[in-house]
Each structure stands twice: as C-alpha cells, then as structure tokens.
Amino acid sequence: MVPTPLALxxxxxxxxAVHPAGPAADLIATLWWTMLAGAAAIFLLVVVLLVLAFRRxxxxxxxxADRQREMVWVKGFGLGFTMxxxxxxxxxxxWIGERLLPRPGPDVVAVEAEGRQWSWRFSYPDAPGRTTENTLHIPAQRPIDVRITSTDVIHSFWVPxxxxxxxxxPGHVNVLRVEAWEPGEYAGVSGEFSGTGYRTHGFTVIAHDAAGWDAFLTGEMP
Amino acid sequence: MTEKRRMTALRLHKALYSIWRNDPGWKGVFTTVNNNTIGNMFILGATGMFLAGGILAMLIRAQLASPQSAFMGPEIYNQVFTMHGTIMMFLFAIPFFEALTIFLLPGMLGTRDLAFPRLSAYGFWCYMIGSTIMIIALVAGVAPDGGWFMYPPLSSSAFSPGINADIWLLGISFIEISAISAAVEVVVTVLRYRAVGMSLDKLPIFAWYMLVVAVMILTAFPPMILGSLILELERAFDMPFFQAENGGDSLLWQHLFWLFGHPEVYIIFLPAAGVVSTVLPVMARTTLLGYGWVVAAAISLAVLSFGLWVHHMFATGIPHMGLAFFSAVSTLVAVPTGVQIFIWIGTLWKGRPELHLPMLWILGFFVTFVMGGLTGVMVAMVPFDWQAHDSYFIVAHLHYVLIGGYVFPMIAGIYYWLPVLTGRKRFFRMGETAFWLVMVGFHGTFLLLHWVGLLGMRRRIDTFEAGSGWELINLLASISGFVLAIGFGLVILDIAVNAFVAVRGRRNPWNAGTLEWGTPIPGPAYNFASIPVVNSRYPLHDHPDLPVQIARGEGFLGEPVRNRRETLAVSVSRGEPEFIAVFPQNSIVPFVMAVVTSIMFMAPTFKWWWLSGISAVGVTALALVWAWSGGSREDEGLLDAGRGVSLPTHNEIPHPPGWWGSLFLLLADSVLFGSLLFGYAFLWTVAPNWPPPRILEPGVLGPVLAVGGAGLASGGIRLADRAIRSDGSAWAGVLVSLAGLVTLMAAAATVFRGTTHNAHAYDATLWVIAGYIIFHATLAGIMTLFLLFRIRAGYLSSRRFGDARVVRLWIDYAVLVAALGLGAAWLPGILAEVPR
Structure with a gap:
C-alpha cells in the first residue's frame, strides 16, 4: 500500500480513490502514483528545454542544421521519446486492466445492484428474495461480482x-469486480449525473467477516 | 517615381473600395458579406459568449466556495453548469476560431474574400440568433439542465418533460449551421482561392491547420446533429430510439455524441496549434522547424481523433478487447501532439526568442497544456479512468487542456494580429499584468481540483458536505477563480482600449513573412489591391517590396475594369491561375434567411409544426432567390486577368465554386447518413429487445419503383447535361430526371406503409431512413425545377453548364442514398424470406 501524502x-x-481498501482500488492507486511521478519528470524536462531555449x-x-534539428526534435524527442x-x-x-476483470473462480460471490432516481436496491442470488435498500452487504476478502443495471436513467456504481x-x-447488465481487504463500512455514490437528486444518490457497502456474511445470508442479520 | 507609385496605389484603392465596400450606416451591418466585417462582428459575438460562460463559471465557484451552500438549489445549479459547458464549447470555442479564421484567411492566402461571402454572413447570423435564443432561455429559467452531453434517458421526455432539453437539441443544431457553413467555406477557400504560385507546400501553416479542422468539422458534427435530430423525434413523436423496452439503447446517443465530442476536442485544439505554429517562429525571429512534419502531425491527429471516442465511455461496460483498442489509440494520439510540442521547442532553440506579450501567452500555453496533456494520458489508461471519470479530476484536466491549449494561444493570436485587426499598435500595457493574474488564478483554481477529484468529489454535485476534506481546496479554487476572472476581464479591457484609443501603428510591426501583413492595416474591404505572386512560404521576407507591388496593382486583377467584385481562383495543388470568380454584392438575403431558419428550428420547441413548415417553405424560397442572383445570361469568353493572362469567369468552367461547395457539404451529409446506418446496425446488434416483433417485407412495388426511379433520375440529368453542352433542348432530360425523383420518393414512402413509427426502434429507424431519402429527393427535385427555369431564362449555354453539374451532383447523391438506405431497410426482410 502506498503511503498518503496528506494526513487526513x-x-x-x-x-x-487514493486510500484503497481493496485490491482493485489499490492497483489503480499504484498506477496513479507512478503516472504522477512520470508526468512530473516529463513536465520538468519540457520546462528545462524551454528555459534553455531562452538562455542559448x-x-x-x-x-x-535544420535537418540535424529535425533528427533531434522530431525523430528523437517527438517520435522516439513519446512513443x-x-x-x-x-x-x-x-495488464492492470486484465487483472481487474471479473474472472470466474470458486469463491466469487455475485450480488445485484439496481440504480434508480435516487436510491439503490441490492439483491443476492445466494439469498433469494432478500433485497436491501441503499446498503450492500458483501463478505470481506472474497471477490464480488456486482451485476449493475438501472430501471430509469443512467447511473454509475462507484465505491472509490x-x-x-x-x-x-437501462436494458444492460454490467459486471464490476470488487473486493474489500477488511470487514467494515465503505461509502458508495452514483458517478453519473441523474438530475436534481444526484448529490445524495449514495449507498453504503458493509463488508462482513465470514461469520457475519453467513448470518446475513441466513437472515439473522438485517 | 515614388509619388507616381503612391498615386497609382491611391487611385486603385478608391476604385476597389467603391466596388467592395459595405453599405453605409446600420444597413451595412445587416447586408455585409465582407470577411473583415463579418470576422470582426463574429469575434465580438464569441467574446460576448465567453463573458456569459465566464459569469456562469463564477456562479459555480460561488456556489462551491463553501460546503452546504444554499446560494442555488439543484434545479438552478443544473442549468448553470449545463449552460456553462454548452456556451463555452458551442457558443465560444468553436465560433471564436471560426471568427478568427474568417477574418484572417483571405489575408494569409492572398485573396480578396472567402469563397462564399453570403454563406459567411448566413452562418454568422445563424450563430448570433441561436446564441441569443440560448441566453434568453437561460435568463428565463428554462435553459437545458441535463449536462452538456445530454445523455438520454435523462434527457428523454419521461425524465425531462419541460422545453429545456428541446431548446438544447434544436438550438444547438441550429447553431451548428454556422460551423458547417464556415467549414465548407474554409475548405473551398484554402483549396481554390490563393495567391498565384502558392502551391500546397507553400501554404501558410495556419491555413493547413484550418483545412484539416474544416474537414474534421464536416465529418465530426454530423453524428451529433443526427443524434439531436432523433432524440428530438423521440421527445416529440415517441419514436423509441433510446428506450430499452422498445428496442432503443441509451448507449446509441453516447456513441453518436462522442463520435462528435472527441474529434471536437481536437477541432478546438488544432486552430490553437495553428496559431502557435504561426506566432512562435515570428517571436523567435526564425522559421518553423519541420513544416512537413507539422502538417503530417496535424493530419494524423485528425485521423486518430476519430478512433478514440469510446474513451469517454470506458465506464459503460464496453468489452475488454474494445477498451484495449481504444485505450491504445487514446495514447497514440499523444504522439503527434508530442511531435508538435517538441517541434515548437526546437523552433525556439533554432531562433532567438523574444519575450513579447504573445510569447508570454505561448509560454503560458506550454506549461498549462503540457500538464493537461499528461493528465490526458493518465485518463487514457482505462483502470485509472474508472476512478477519475466524472470526478473533479476530469474537470481539472479538461480546463487545463481547453483553457491552456485553446484560450491562451488564442489570446496570443489576438495580441499578435491586433495590428491587422485594428490598425493600431499596443500602447497601454495592462496586458502583462493581466497575463500574470490569469496564470496565478488559473493554476490556483484548477491544480488542486485534480486532487479533490481523487478524494471523491464528483462533477455536477450542487454542493458538498462539511467534513468531506474538500473544503479548503474548494475555497482556494473559488478565490483563485475570481482572480482568473479578473485577469480575463483585464485582457478583454486591454484589447478593447488598445483597439479604440491607441496610436496608429506601422504595417508589419513583427516583421512577419506571411501575406496578411502585406496589406494596409486594418485590411481594406477588398484585402488585396491585386492578387500577389509568391514563390516561398514567407513571401514578405523574400520580397520586402511586395506590399507596394500589390498596392500598385502589379499582381493579378490589378485593374478593376469590369466594375464588379472579382478574385482569382487557382489550381488545387500548384496554385496556377485558373478562373476569375465573380463575387456577390451586399445582400440582406443571408440575414433574412437566418431569421426564417431560426423560426424553422425553434418553432418545434412549442410544437408549432405549422410555423416550422411555413418557415421551411420560406427558407427554400430565399435559397432560390440567393441562387438565382448569380450567373450570367451571356458568354463572356476569356477575360484579361492581368500580367498577360486571360481566364474565363467561374460561370464558364465545368465545376464552378458552387459545385465544390456542394461536394464538401455532401461529405458532411454522407457522414450523417453513415451515422444513421451505423445507428441501425448498432441497435440491431447491441440494443436489448431485438430483433423487432415485425420485420418489413420489401414486396415487389417498392424495389421496382426504386430501381426505375434511380435510373430515370440519374439518366435524365445526364441527357440534359449533354443537351446543354451542345446547345440543344434540355427540357426532356430535366423532366425525365424530375419524374425519376418523384418515383424514388414513392419507393421510400412504401416503408411507411409496412411499419409504425413508434412501435419499436427498428420501425423508428426505418422511418428516419425513408424520411432522409424523401428529403434528399425533394431537395434534388427543387434544384431540378430551378435548373429548368434557369435554362428558360438563358443562364445556361454550351460554355455555361456549371449549374447543371451542381444539380447532377445532388441528384446522384439522392439516388445513392436511396439505393443504400432502401437496401438496408429491406435487407432483413429479404434475408428472412431466404430460408423459405
């Protein structure tokens, strides 16, 4: 896990998204920090080249001389470096995209998420008939396939x-792979503008330990 | 000698001025067709829209300065951010570079005006009227509120019942007329109207960029225009293009919108890159490094930009292979951008850069745009985009790219060309202060917004909770935002003050080499007293005496003996003189036609179909008046074009400018038709609830009518064409063609009998395809009738048959789309019968 620069x-x-609590968010956060470092280096390079232009x-x-310059600037920097x-x-x-794919596996748990203006309804193939509003229950430390759809306008399922x-x-089902490292509560929101109630269109993900998940499936827990 | 030279130049100026000038007083504003006047008014209009969009931005930052703000509720806030995006993209960014291009292009190319002066005026008025309507809607509180990309089903009538969405769909489509007409104008002007000897490899680099941009406009805007049209059809007539339960798919809109929307980003960036490529070498007292590479980079950027629209849809559940492809293309597009950046730096190394004000803005562009480009590469990585998408990271990224990559170079350009625009040199020095205010304000506003986006702040939320960790950054962004606004305000004030009260300046203060600096400043209505001959990319550097030679009429068409507006057209690649184009006089028709067109487009907002219908008839009538006023009733033969060359007028060549304009308009039209077929195929393969319950059976009558109609229409016009060229009677051919077009309409109408427009997306699509065919057959039919009257009035002869060629082009297009469209409509029915 990457340390955070700000104490929050x-x-x-x-x-x-930069305080990951699961493998997918963690991979993406690593990607971000690496890209940030690379981008900063490239940016510095450009600034140095600009400053030097004024000092020479x-x-x-x-x-x-122009042919020489084209070799350096076009083929060297422009094509060679950028490519x-x-x-x-x-x-x-x-490669990261591949690792985020919802691949089948023995311990994968499926849940269903249905967005509407402005709430979320979740259901559980492992507990038929069971639905929850605005709270998604999952087991921690197991890969989850969230099957996402909408009944009205476009929404987006996001647990950063x-x-x-x-x-x-509407009319499509998209599958997102999520996983939580630890049991706990995680905030989720809709990430696609949906009208006047968009701001409050959120939900909570509760990740249970194994015993808690069994209890949830058997209906011992709300 | 010098006295005599001056006398010649003055006499010539007076003669040309009386021919080319605008009507005096206020009347001149509405009847002008001159590129300088229209360019100026257009720049003012677009600047006004920048101010309007900027005020909305300030409202947004005021709202977000503190958590739980009660300044605006979501109903108002949604209108404000939707209109901020819409105004900045459609009413400021695109129109502003079009305005600058309309103003600059004739000067750079060494010609007297753009190819279709009345079209410039018509496009400008459509823009002004459409923008005014949008602003009125905003003030009246019925502005669009579905986000600037208007995703259905949120923008469908079920979830947006008011007129807000209709105003967006109809108003923006109407305003796009100005983009399409400017694009046609630019393509034909760059290809045909240039100084003699200006072959394509000697084109000023800005003209190359604008040629690329214009072709991009013609190929990128049609998908969105189609999208707006079918979404409006869904809203008005319940044709279910985007409703999943009836075979529609909301993703179709996203594809059509981003097929436009991503090229659009480069449509906005490339003109700015053209400005940088023009201004930066002059500021560095050198010439652009790697001209050929720059052209190649611009073209490859244009091509690649059509292959990455899906990167706006990474979170919509596109299959992984598709994502990989579009992710790769999205990063690939950074290569030509990188090539240009490094070429510009190399140009600075080659020369001796000086820190004039335009150069300051270009440096601001470098710093800002490179950062925006780097975050752009980040979001091209699909996994990262899944986090960043629709967060403030994207808001920050797009402002770095659009303000850094577009607004800063445009300001550099305005300062650079200010002497040409106003004839004055900069006297007041607020510009430097304004520059630093903008820089500090900009980065203060947007840099940390990247971070707040990663902390989970979503775009388009009307306020946020206290304790979210976003308060400090938002407060800083709001304060900096106001600094930025003051900076931009000062820029505009500085330019305005310098435009109106600074001292007169001398010609070509930057010692630039391109032709727009070779005329008196500000440029006279006719631009060039005579059409110059050039033999390099920087003619003023080679021949410092060139401006005097031009003014003395030593170029082509230096003696206005025929007392009409004439300019020279050259061959496409080599720039050799080909014909004399006779330009139209001042006219009120473009203005009136824009007014009537606006009624035609906007009446459906209130479901006033009758008014829209009447206006459509009015637009047609005005277009016919417009077209009738050109041409000649007698053969003029070869005319003296100066320098011992004799040329025909545009009336006496096989493919007149109107043919070229039609060709490029049809390019845009064919992209629209292609998008329609794409939508049909997309729905069939991707949308839920397909195949449709009932498939159209072609039967026998429809196909027979189609084949017969196609044969008659294209055969008839060819007979007529041959008859005109041999001075025979063309009536029979024209009438056969007309009969063919009517038969084609009947063939298309059979589709309506076998389908119900609102039953299924399949039926709705077939109705649009049939409607498209009937519309084009009608259009070609009206043109054919027009041709008939022109023949009767003596406008056509064995030397003057260009009109017939134009009509032939439109008839052939109608036949082509009828064949393809009806084929596509009947194919499923034919396939269904095959097994039996």
Whole structure:
C-alpha cells in the first residue's frame, strides 16, 4: 500500500480513490502514483528545454542544421521519446486492466445492484428474495461480482475505496469486480449525473467477516 | 517615381473600395458579406459568449466556495453548469476560431474574400440568433439542465418533460449551421482561392491547420446533429430510439455524441496549434522547424481523433478487447501532439526568442497544456479512468487542456494580429499584468481540483458536505477563480482600449513573412489591391517590396475594369491561375434567411409544426432567390486577368465554386447518413429487445419503383447535361430526371406503409431512413425545377453548364442514398424470406 501524502481524518477519506481498501482500488492507486511521478519528470524536462531555449544564442540557419534539428526534435524527442513512454505505459495499463476483470473462480460471490432516481436496491442470488435498500452487504476478502443495471436513467456504481466505477444502464447488465481487504463500512455514490437528486444518490457497502456474511445470508442479520 | 507609385496605389484603392465596400450606416451591418466585417462582428459575438460562460463559471465557484451552500438549489445549479459547458464549447470555442479564421484567411492566402461571402454572413447570423435564443432561455429559467452531453434517458421526455432539453437539441443544431457553413467555406477557400504560385507546400501553416479542422468539422458534427435530430423525434413523436423496452439503447446517443465530442476536442485544439505554429517562429525571429512534419502531425491527429471516442465511455461496460483498442489509440494520439510540442521547442532553440506579450501567452500555453496533456494520458489508461471519470479530476484536466491549449494561444493570436485587426499598435500595457493574474488564478483554481477529484468529489454535485476534506481546496479554487476572472476581464479591457484609443501603428510591426501583413492595416474591404505572386512560404521576407507591388496593382486583377467584385481562383495543388470568380454584392438575403431558419428550428420547441413548415417553405424560397442572383445570361469568353493572362469567369468552367461547395457539404451529409446506418446496425446488434416483433417485407412495388426511379433520375440529368453542352433542348432530360425523383420518393414512402413509427426502434429507424431519402429527393427535385427555369431564362449555354453539374451532383447523391438506405431497410426482410 502506498503511503498518503496528506494526513487526513478517517471521515475525510471515505470517498477517496487514493486510500484503497481493496485490491482493485489499490492497483489503480499504484498506477496513479507512478503516472504522477512520470508526468512530473516529463513536465520538468519540457520546462528545462524551454528555459534553455531562452538562455542559448541563435543557432545556425542553413538547411543542414535544420535537418540535424529535425533528427533531434522530431525523430528523437517527438517520435522516439513519446512513443517509448506511451508504449510502456499502455502495456502496463492493459495488464492492470486484465487483472481487474471479473474472472470466474470458486469463491466469487455475485450480488445485484439496481440504480434508480435516487436510491439503490441490492439483491443476492445466494439469498433469494432478500433485497436491501441503499446498503450492500458483501463478505470481506472474497471477490464480488456486482451485476449493475438501472430501471430509469443512467447511473454509475462507484465505491472509490474498493474499485473504479461502472455504469448502470437501462436494458444492460454490467459486471464490476470488487473486493474489500477488511470487514467494515465503505461509502458508495452514483458517478453519473441523474438530475436534481444526484448529490445524495449514495449507498453504503458493509463488508462482513465470514461469520457475519453467513448470518446475513441466513437472515439473522438485517 | 515614388509619388507616381503612391498615386497609382491611391487611385486603385478608391476604385476597389467603391466596388467592395459595405453599405453605409446600420444597413451595412445587416447586408455585409465582407470577411473583415463579418470576422470582426463574429469575434465580438464569441467574446460576448465567453463573458456569459465566464459569469456562469463564477456562479459555480460561488456556489462551491463553501460546503452546504444554499446560494442555488439543484434545479438552478443544473442549468448553470449545463449552460456553462454548452456556451463555452458551442457558443465560444468553436465560433471564436471560426471568427478568427474568417477574418484572417483571405489575408494569409492572398485573396480578396472567402469563397462564399453570403454563406459567411448566413452562418454568422445563424450563430448570433441561436446564441441569443440560448441566453434568453437561460435568463428565463428554462435553459437545458441535463449536462452538456445530454445523455438520454435523462434527457428523454419521461425524465425531462419541460422545453429545456428541446431548446438544447434544436438550438444547438441550429447553431451548428454556422460551423458547417464556415467549414465548407474554409475548405473551398484554402483549396481554390490563393495567391498565384502558392502551391500546397507553400501554404501558410495556419491555413493547413484550418483545412484539416474544416474537414474534421464536416465529418465530426454530423453524428451529433443526427443524434439531436432523433432524440428530438423521440421527445416529440415517441419514436423509441433510446428506450430499452422498445428496442432503443441509451448507449446509441453516447456513441453518436462522442463520435462528435472527441474529434471536437481536437477541432478546438488544432486552430490553437495553428496559431502557435504561426506566432512562435515570428517571436523567435526564425522559421518553423519541420513544416512537413507539422502538417503530417496535424493530419494524423485528425485521423486518430476519430478512433478514440469510446474513451469517454470506458465506464459503460464496453468489452475488454474494445477498451484495449481504444485505450491504445487514446495514447497514440499523444504522439503527434508530442511531435508538435517538441517541434515548437526546437523552433525556439533554432531562433532567438523574444519575450513579447504573445510569447508570454505561448509560454503560458506550454506549461498549462503540457500538464493537461499528461493528465490526458493518465485518463487514457482505462483502470485509472474508472476512478477519475466524472470526478473533479476530469474537470481539472479538461480546463487545463481547453483553457491552456485553446484560450491562451488564442489570446496570443489576438495580441499578435491586433495590428491587422485594428490598425493600431499596443500602447497601454495592462496586458502583462493581466497575463500574470490569469496564470496565478488559473493554476490556483484548477491544480488542486485534480486532487479533490481523487478524494471523491464528483462533477455536477450542487454542493458538498462539511467534513468531506474538500473544503479548503474548494475555497482556494473559488478565490483563485475570481482572480482568473479578473485577469480575463483585464485582457478583454486591454484589447478593447488598445483597439479604440491607441496610436496608429506601422504595417508589419513583427516583421512577419506571411501575406496578411502585406496589406494596409486594418485590411481594406477588398484585402488585396491585386492578387500577389509568391514563390516561398514567407513571401514578405523574400520580397520586402511586395506590399507596394500589390498596392500598385502589379499582381493579378490589378485593374478593376469590369466594375464588379472579382478574385482569382487557382489550381488545387500548384496554385496556377485558373478562373476569375465573380463575387456577390451586399445582400440582406443571408440575414433574412437566418431569421426564417431560426423560426424553422425553434418553432418545434412549442410544437408549432405549422410555423416550422411555413418557415421551411420560406427558407427554400430565399435559397432560390440567393441562387438565382448569380450567373450570367451571356458568354463572356476569356477575360484579361492581368500580367498577360486571360481566364474565363467561374460561370464558364465545368465545376464552378458552387459545385465544390456542394461536394464538401455532401461529405458532411454522407457522414450523417453513415451515422444513421451505423445507428441501425448498432441497435440491431447491441440494443436489448431485438430483433423487432415485425420485420418489413420489401414486396415487389417498392424495389421496382426504386430501381426505375434511380435510373430515370440519374439518366435524365445526364441527357440534359449533354443537351446543354451542345446547345440543344434540355427540357426532356430535366423532366425525365424530375419524374425519376418523384418515383424514388414513392419507393421510400412504401416503408411507411409496412411499419409504425413508434412501435419499436427498428420501425423508428426505418422511418428516419425513408424520411432522409424523401428529403434528399425533394431537395434534388427543387434544384431540378430551378435548373429548368434557369435554362428558360438563358443562364445556361454550351460554355455555361456549371449549374447543371451542381444539380447532377445532388441528384446522384439522392439516388445513392436511396439505393443504400432502401437496401438496408429491406435487407432483413429479404434475408428472412431466404430460408423459405
């Protein structure tokens, strides 16, 4: 896990993508910090090159010198440098994307999330007939496939500390893989504008330990 | 000698001025067709919209300065941010560079006006009227409130019952007329109206950029125009394009919108890059490094930008392989951008950069845009985008790119070209102060908003909770936002003061090499007293005496003997003189037509279909008046074009400017049609609740009518064309063609009989396809009738048959879309019958 640069109170990081509480959000946060470092380096390079342009004298202006410059600036920096950086980054991004895919496995738990203006209804194939409003129950330390859809307009299922967001679209079902490292409560919100009630269109994810999850499935717990 | 030279120049100026000038007084404002006047008014209008959008931005920052703000409720706030985005994208960014281009292009290319002066005026008035309507809607509290990208089903009538969404869909479509018309104008002007000898490899780099941008507008805007049209059809007539339960799909809108929306980002960036490529070398006292590479980078950026629209939809559940492809293209697009950045830095290294005000703004552009580009690469990574999407990270990113990558270079450009715009040199020095205010204000506002986005603050929320950890950053952003606003206010004030009260300046103060600096400042209505001959990219550097030669009429068309507006058209690639274009006089028709067009577009807001219908007839009538006023009833033969060259007028060549304009308009039209077929295929393969319960059976009558109609229509106009060229009677051919078009309409109408418009998205799509065919057959039919009257009035001869070629082009297009459209509509029915 990557240390955070700012000391924040617990309440303040409840929707933070850079305070991951599960493997998907963690991978993405690592990607972010790495990209930030790389971007800062490239930015500095550009600034240094700009400053140097003002500190040097005028160069020669014959055709040969221009060909030389095209080698350096177009083929060297423009094509060579940018393509190398981008190719490496894209490959890494794709690799992370692969790891975030909802792959089948023995301990995968499926839950269903249905967005509407402005609430969320969750249901559980493992406990048929069981539905909860605005609270999603999951077991901790197990991969969860959230099957997301909408009954009216487009919404988006987003629990920043666990994973990225995925849209709830009427007529479609999208599957998002989430997992929580620890039992606890995680804040979720809709990430797609949906009209006047958009701001409060949130929900809570409760991750149970194994015993708590069994209790939930058998209906011993609300 | 010098005295005599001056006399010649003065006499020529007087003669040309009386031919090209606007009508005096207020009348001139409404009848002008001059690129300088329209460019100026357009720049003022777009600046006004920037102020309007800026005021909305200040309202947003006021609302978000503190948590739990009660300044605006969500009903108002939603209108404010929707209109902020809509105004800045559609009413400021695109119109502003169009305005600058309309103003600058003839000067840069060494010609007297744009290819279609009345079209410039019409586009401008459509823009002004449409913008005014949007602002009125905002003040009246019925502005759009569904976000600037208007996603259905939120924008469908079930969830947005008022007229707010209709105003967006109809108003923006109406305003897009100005974008499309400016694009047609720019393409034809750059390709045909240039100084003699200005081959494509000697084109000023800005003109290259604008050529690329114009083609992009023609190919990117149609998908959104189609999207707006079918969403409005859904709202008005319940045709279920976006309703999942009846076979529609809200994702179709997103595809159509972002097919436009992402190229749009580059449509906005490329003109700014064109400004940088033009201004930066002059500021560094050198020439642009790697001209060919810059052109190649601009073109590849344009091509790639059409392959990455899906990166706005990474969170919509696109399959992983698709995401990988679009992610790769999204990063690839950074390569040509990087090439341009490094070429500009290399150009600075090559020369001796000086810190004039335009250069300051370009440096501001570098710092800001590079940061925006880097965060852009970050969000091109799908996993990161899943977190950043629709958060304030994106808000920050897009403002870095759009303000840093567009507004800053445009301000650099305005300061750079200020002498050409106003004829004055900068005297008051508020500009530097304004620059630093903007820089501090901008980064203060947006830099930390990236972070607050990662802390989970979503876009478009009307307020936030205390204790969220976002308070301090938002307060800082709001304070800086007001500093930024003051900075921009000072920029505008500085430019205004310098435009009206500074001292007269000398010509070409920057010692630039391109032709717009070779005319008196500010440029006279005719721009060039004679059309110059050039043989390099920087003609004023090679021939410092060129402006005097131009003024003395030593170029082409230096003697206005025929007392009409004439300019020279050249061959596309090599820039050799080809014909004399005769330009129209001042006219009120473009203004009146824009007013009537606005009624046609906006009446459906209130379901006043009758009014819209009457206005459509009015627009058609005005268009016919417009088209009738051109042309000639007699052969003029070859005319003296100066420098010992004789050329025909545009009336006596096979493919007149109107043909070229039609060709590029049809390019846009065909993209719209292609988008329609894409939508049909998309719904069929992706949308839920397909296949439809009932499939149209083609039968026998429809196909027979279609084949017969197509043959008659395209055969008839060819007969007529041949008859005109041999001075024979063209009536028979024209009438056959007309009969063919009517038959095509009947063929398309059979689709209506076998379907119900609101039963299923399939039926609705077929209705639009059939409607599209009937519309184009009608259009071609009206043109054919027009041709008939032109023939009767003696406008066509064996030398003057361009009108017939234009009509032939439109008839062929109608036939083509009828064949493709009806084929697509009948194909499922045919396939269904095959097994039996």
């Amino acid at each position: 109170a617990g309440c303040e990081e409840r929707l933070s 004298g005028e160069g020669p202006s014959d055709a040969g 190398t950086v981008l190719a490496a980054l894209t490959a890494w991004g794709l 500390r666990l994973a990225g967001k995925l849209d709830a679209i």
